[in-house]
Amino acid sequence: MNRCDTKQKAFAQRVYIDLKICRKWSKLHAYFDETNKWIFFIGAQSDDQPLIFVLPMSCDQQFTVDELFNLKSKLSSALPAATSSDIQSVLMAIVANDFTIGYFNFTSGLPTVASLELETSTNSVVSNINNDFISEIKTENAMNEWSTTDPNICWD
Numbered sequence: 001m002n003r004c005d006t007k008q009k010a011f012a013q014r015v016y017i018d019l020k021i022c023r024k025w026s027k028l029h030a031y032f033d034e035t036n037k038w039i040f041f042i043g044a045q046s047d048d049q050p051l052i053f054v055l056p057m058s059c060d061q062q063f064t065v066d067e068l069f070n071l072k073s074k075l076s077s078a079l080p081a082a083t084s085s086d087i088q089s090v091l092m093a094i095v096a097n098d099f100t101i102g103y104f105n106f107t108s109g110l111p112t113v114a115s116l117e118l119e120t121s122t123n124s125v126v127s128n129i130n131n132d133f134i135s136e137i138k139t140e141n142a143m144n145e146w147s148t149t150d151p152n153i154c155w156d
Contacts, residue, residue: 012039015056015093033078053090
């Protein structure tokens, strides 16, 4: 990894520390792509989740749409032969000049949803009507659907 840019080394260190220590990823292995001079990782947040590519990069670095589309195949080709290349997504770790990290996940095709559950939450809303504080309890679900039995309600 001595053949890559010192700036990218610093970005890779920051991303590694953020993912491994702060976010407590269970797996994170570093690799180097000789062709593109990239340090990248293969990792997973927990042992039961699939492996993904993690590519640390500068916020100044630019990709075309074609380069983004072929990013997974470029990273797969840089893997050693013994490493599994059945990885379906690339997590771009974009590091700003002040070392703020933004993560963007790119996946081939549409993501699959194992199960969709409706979550219902009860939120207490305090409103000010005629200078009296009235506690209104509204129930809303995660799909932003409001159930009502009143036929005279008009929804905007």
